[in-house]
Amino acid sequence: MSLAVVTDSAACLPPELARRHGIEVVPLH
Numbered sequence: 143m144s145l146a147v148v149t150d151s152a153a154c155l156p157p158e159l160a161r162r163h164g165i166e167v168v169p170l171h
Contacts, residue, residue, distance in 0.1 A: 146166065
């Protein structure tokens with residue numbers, strides 16, 4: 143089973159934290 147965490151760019155998520163945890167940030171528009 144695979145799991146992906148994806149959020150949009152409006153989230154208050156520092157880029158370093160996203161990279162560290164493998165979270166994909168997609169543009170809001």
